[in-house]
Amino acid sequence: MTLADGSEIPGLFMSIVSNTSPWTYLGDRPITPTPEASFETGLDLFGVTKMKPLPALQVVRRMLIGSKRLTRGRNVTVHHDLSEFTLTAAGGADFQLDGDHLGQRESVTFLAIRDALRVAM
Numbered sequence: 001m002t003l004a005d006g007s008e009i010p011g012l013f014m015s016i017v018s019n020t021s022p023w024t025y026l027g028d029r030p031i032t033p034t035p036e037a038s039f040e041t042g043l044d045l046f047g048v049t050k051m052k053p054l055p056a057l058q059v060v061r062r063m064l065i066g067s068k069r070l071t072r073g074r075n076v077t078v079h080h081d082l083s084e085f086t087l088t089a090a091g092g093a094d095f096q097l098d099g100d101h102l103g104q105r106e107s108v109t110f111l112a113i114r115d116a117l118r119v120a121m
Contacts, residue, residue, distance in 0.1 A: 001047065004084040009077060015047040015087060017110055031063050034078060039119050041081040042112035050075045084111045 001009040016023060021037040021044075022030035034044035048059055055075040079085075092104035 001045070002086045002088065003082070009047070009079075011049045012047040012077070012087070013049055013051050015045055018044050018046070019112070026064065029064065033063060034080070036080045039117075042114070043082045043085070043110055045077075045079045045082065045085065047077040047079075048075055049077065082110075082112065084109065086110070 001012050001015070003009070016033050018034050018037045019041070020039060021035050022032045023034065023037070023046075024031050033046035037044035048056070050056075052075075059076065086107060086109040088107045089105070092106045095102045095105040095108055
């Protein structure tokens with residue numbers, strides 16, 4: 001992950017980018033990996049740095065129960081209100097947007113454009 005200022009956050013194994021909370025639902029249960037995300041701010045990123053069985057199960061469990069501890073931990077990184085960043089995967093990685101698989105990508109740049117869309121609630 002490379003931020004707009006050029007600083008890098010190495011070692012992401014998986015990431016979820018969102019601009020709203022909850023991110024999705026499992027039945028009627030909200031899943032909130034980035035609880036501060038909102039339409040009024042930039043993009044939020046929830047990243048996992050290791051997918052060993054026990055840490056991965058802890059992350060999934062915390063997502064399902066809505067734990068405040070989800071955003072803390074040795075294998076987790078969370079960034080709030082980002083204006084721009086790039087995710088890069090050596091050799092490419094599967095990329096999906098809103099549930100649609102968009103194929104393999106080696107690099108994807110995310111850019112938040114504030115007030116580009118009005119959302120009526």
